[in-house]
Amino acid sequence: MPNPTASLLHGLNDAQQQAVLTTQGPVLVVAGPGSGKTRVLTHRIAHLIQDLGVMPENILAVTFTNKAAGEMKQRVEKLIGAGAASGLWIGTFHSIGVRFLRQNPGIVADRLGLLPNFVIYDDADQMALAKQAVVAVGLDPKQVAPRRMLSRISAAKSEMLDPDDFVKTVEKYDDEVVARVYREYQRLLKKANAIDFDDLLVMPIRLFDAAPALLERYQALFHYILVDEYQDTNRVQYILVSALADRYRNLFAVGDPDQSIYAWRQADIRNILGFNQDYPDATLIKLETNYRSTRRIVEAADRLIRENSQRIERTLRTDNDDGEMVSLRELSDERHEARFVVDEIRRLMNIHHVSPNQIAVMYRTTAQSRVLEESFRMSEINYRIVGGLRFYERREVKDVIAMLRVLHNPADELSLLRTIENMPIGRGIGPKAIDQVRSWSALNQTTTTEGFVALAPSLALHDSPPLTGASRSAAQKLGSVIAQLRELEKELTLTQLFDALVDRSGYQGSFNHESEEDMERWSNVLELRTDLEDFDALPPGEALATYLDQVQLVSDADTMKDGSVPQVTLITLHSAKGLEFPIVFITGVEEGLLPVSRAIENEAVDPNAIEEERRLFYVGITRAEKLLYLTYTAGRTRYGRYESTIPSRFLANLPVESVKTHGTRASGAGSLAQRSRAWSSMPGTKRTGPLPASARPAEPDWAVRNVPDAAPPSPTYAAGMQIFHPKFGEGQITEIAERRDDQELVIEFKRHGTKRLLGSLAKLDVIS
DNA sequence: CCGTCGAGGCCCGAC
DNA sequence: GCCTCGACGG
Numbered sequence: 181m182p183n184p185t186a187s188l189l190h191g192l193n194d195a196q197q198q199a200v201l202t203t204q205g206p207v208l209v210v211a212g213p214g215s216g217k218t219r220v221l222t223h224r225i226a227h228l229i230q231d232l233g234v235m236p237e238n239i240l241a242v243t244f245t246n247k248a249a250g251e252m253k254q255r256v257e258k259l260i261g262a263g264a265a266s267g268l269w270i271g272t273f274h275s276i277g278v279r280f281l282r283q284n285p286g287i288v289a290d291r292l293g294l295l296p297n298f299v300i301y302d303d304a305d306q307m308a309l310a311k312q313a314v315v316a317v318g319l320d321p322k323q324v325a326p327r328r329m330l331s332r333i334s335a336a337k338s339e340m341l342d343p344d345d346f347v348k349t350v351e352k353y354d355d356e357v358v359a360r361v362y363r364e365y366q367r368l369l370k371k372a373n374a375i376d377f378d379d380l381l382v383m384p385i386r387l388f389d390a391a392p393a394l395l396e397r398y399q400a401l402f403h404y405i406l407v408d409e410y411q412d413t414n415r416v417q418y419i420l421v422s423a424l425a426d427r428y429r430n431l432f433a434v435g436d437p438d439q440s441i442y443a444w445r446q447a448d449i450r451n452i453l454g455f456n457q458d459y460p461d462a463t464l465i466k467l468e469t470n471y472r473s474t475r476r477i478v479e480a481a482d483r484l485i486r487e488n489s490q491r492i493e494r495t496l497r498t499d500n501d502d503g504e505m506v507s508l509r510e511l512s513d514e515r516h517e518a519r520f521v522v523d524e525i526r527r528l529m530n531i532h533h534v535s536p537n538q539i540a541v542m543y544r545t546t547a548q549s550r551v552l553e554e555s556f557r558m559s560e561i562n563y564r565i566v567g568g569l570r571f572y573e574r575r576e577v578k579d580v581i582a583m584l585r586v587l588h589n590p591a592d593e594l595s596l597l598r599t600i601e602n603m604p605i606g607r608g609i610g611p612k613a614i615d616q617v618r619s620w621s622a623l624n625q626t627t628t629t630e631g632f633v634a635l636a637p638s639l640a641l642h643d644s645p646p647l648t649g650a651s652r653s654a655a656q657k658l659g660s661v662i663a664q665l666r667e668l669e670k671e672l673t674l675t676q677l678f679d680a681l682v683d684r685s686g687y688q689g690s691f692n693h694e695s696e697e698d699m700e701r702w703s704n705v706l707e708l709r710t711d712l713e714d715f716d717a718l719p720p721g722e723a724l725a726t727y728l729d730q731v732q733l734v735s736d737a738d739t740m741k742d743g744s745v746p747q748v749t750l751i752t753l754h755s756a757k758g759l760e761f762p763i764v765f766i767t768g769v770e771e772g773l774l775p776v777s778r779a780i781e782n783e784a785v786d787p788n789a790i791e792e793e794r795r796l797f798y799v800g801i802t803r804a805e806k807l808l809y810l811t812y813t814a815g816r817t818r819y820g821r822y823e824s825t826i827p828s829r830f831l832a833n834l835p836v837e838s839v840k841t842h843g844t845r846a847s848g849a850g851s852l853a854q855r856s857r858a859w860s861s862m863p864g865t866k867r868t869g870p871l872p873a874s875a876r877p878a879e880p881d882w883a884v885r886n887v888p889d890a891a892p893p894s895p896t897y898a899a900g901m902q903i904f905h906p907k908f909g910e911g912q913i914t915e916i917a918e919r920r921d922d923q924e925l926v927i928e929f930k931r932h933g934t935k936r937l938l939g940s941l942a943k944l945d946v947i948s
Numbered sequence: 949c950c951g952t953c954g955a956g957g958c959c960c961g962a963c
Numbered sequence: 964g965c966c967t968c969g970a971c972g973g
Contacts, residue, residue, distance in 0.1 A: 245963090272963070273963085274963055275963095302963090303963085378963090441961080442961080444960075445961080445962070545959055545961080546959075546961085547959045550964095550965095567961095607949085734963090735963055736963090737962095752961065753961085754960085754962070755961085755962080773960090776959090776960050776961085777959090777960085779960085793960095796961085817964075819965095820964035821964085949973105950972105950973090951971105951972095951973085952970105952971090952972090952973100953969105953970090953971085953972105954968105954970090955967105955969090955970105956968090957965105958964100958965085958966085
């Protein structure tokens with residue numbers, strides 16, 4: 181074996197080096213949070229390519245997000261040179277699944293009945309389809325919730341059960357309902373020439389079953405396979421990986437059972453716990469040294485996770501400094517909580533010159549983000565929300581994508597209906613007209629979209645029964661525009677096609693330039709256009725297909741753009757997996773939220789649910805490098821009603837000596853003591869020590885070092901200046917208070933009243 | 949065909 | 964409390 185380049189091993193500890201160098205045979209790396217897992221993965225890939233001469237295309241690396249895949253590839257190329265990793269198979273399970281299917285259009289069509297222009301249905305599409313399926317089998321969507329059907333169907337698919345297999349497992353009436361809906365759902369998917377997310381994993385396995393030679397080809401291709409976040413793989417993913425690794429058996433799995441947080445989507449922790457049974461010759465490597473967080477944070481995390489029974493015994497340690505105390509704080513309600521977070525962030529930015537992008541605010545449920553966002557919106561602090569209403573879920577963006585999908589895959593009736601509903605071109609076509617075209621199309625053995633296209637020429641000339649009057653000309657227009665755009669697709673770039681689409685569909689014209697809301701929506705449509713530019717280099721015909729695949733696989737975490745403006749990150753605990761921030765706030769550390777109420781309700785039947793919640797908290801805590809804030813409230817509005825709350829039982833698991841508590845004046849120390857009694861009486865709670873009942877005023881004495889993005893020196897303002905603020909618009913500075921190295925400005929905005937802003941932070945343009 | 953209004957569900961998490 | 968969906972009237 182050639183000597184590894186010193187640089188590839190430089191700075192790695194013994195265990196990390198072993199993980200990089202043990203290239204032959206199965207290896208399981210149990211990697212605690214912050215233990216340099218990503219470094220190991222990237223250095224290992226670099227080592228394989230550079231030192232062992234492995235071709236990049238012979239390596240398959242599975243990551244948890246597309247973003248992680250991109251970053252990992254970049255880091256590898258940084259180690260061994262730009263372009264040196266090109267050809268590397270790296271991506272999420274889903275993107276690799278779609279790649280298998282796209283690479284073999286012939287066999288996929290032949291064996292799976294999926295035509296080459298198949299589309300991927302997202303959450304909303306799946307929901308609509310599930311609802312159709314419920315109705316189609318004669319049930320009421322109000323009684324048989326499509327969402328529940330979907331989650332059952334998804335669970336079945338994750339276990340590799342097709343409708344026929346599922347029927348055999350039926351035990352009660354409810355299962356029978358699911359079985360019927362599942363069968364119909366699959367029928368509708370096939371009819372639409374579409375597949376859902378789960379199918380992206382299931383279909384490749386079916387493909388390999390049907391065409392063993394194909395599997396052998398991939399087995400021969402992948403000399404080395406690396407899988408990140410192995411603890412969160414489900415059965416289908418497990419089967420796929422084991423099948424692919426069967427020939428060379430160079431499977432490198434990295435994971436952490438303590439960070440398993442996806443049992444609800446059928447992640448099976450047994451995949452990682454049973455690795456040794458699957459591969460008795462496996463090398464086990466543990467990465468237990470945390471390089472990310474201060475000792476206090478590591479200790480808090482370690483003590484918390486020790487309370488779980490479902491785990492591999494392991495100690496997380498660190499050589500880092502003690503750092504600051506973990507700050508635990510009670511607020512009276514969610515508004516005060518949000519205000520505290522914003523105020524504290526402002527203070528950190530102001531006094532300690534922390535950049536917003538060093539800060540994350542985390543929560544258990546997306547619903548919590550709303551109040552937080554309100555507070556941020558009122559402040560001058562830049563923020564972004566990961567998840568929530570995603571860009572691609574916005575109505576206007578979905579409208580355009582739906583029409584693009586119709587052009588690409590005429591069988592996608594869901595998208596056709598959306599187009600008719602939301603595009604001006606669909607105006608005048610009601611359910612009646614659609615039904616008629618649908619029947620006509622069925623008679624003529626074609627799709628409804630093709631029906632509109634085929635009928636258009638004759639409709640232009642005369643009433644073609646059954647389409648008459650208003651619906652006749654409307655249907656004619658729709659059919660001919662679709663036909664025109666499809667012709668254009670063959671010769672134009674995607675952006676040109678986009679321009680033609682928003683023009684001829686009348687979509688662009690439907691936005692009112694006087695309406696702020698419309699203009700906001702139109703700007704989103706234009707942002708979509710910017711997206712398309714990346715695909716203009718591809719040959720027409722191929723660009724649209726590639727774009728549509730990609731757009732369906734964008735995850736929340738992927739949409740976190742770095743660079744440009746520094747922003748505070750608002751993110752769910754789930755989405756925060758794999759990320760790190762110097763400063764982390766975890767909000768809503770309460771019974772009902774963390775652990776979430778559903779886990780509490782099921783506690784007696786399924787104690788594992790509570791353990792998963794604890795792991796989720798653990799994931800959150802271990803995202804923090806320097807500073808960790810935990811907040812909970814005395815009461816919170818839920819479903820529009822105020823309810824008083826109890827602090828999370830998990831708080832009692834934290835080591836007293838690393839946590840500093842701050843009560844609010846309203847609740848005070850007394851109530852905190854009461855609450856601590858409530859904790860100790862809670863089932864399943866082991867207290868590690870009483871939390872100090874005293875609440876001293878908070879003034880942590882610390883500073884984040886090495887701040888790369890420290891605010892630039894701010895311009896000087898003077899009273900009387902007319903200014904412009906990106907959010908609040910025009911205003912006048914009425915008062916200025918000089919601070920040590922900043923100015924506090926009082927500004928009267930024309931529209932938004934009086935605000936107090938900091939000169940260094942507010943992005944003001946001086947008008948006069 | 950389009951807008952308005954009330955009822956009811958919703959909020960556990962995501963590719 | 965907000966959003967979505969279906970019923971109803973213009």
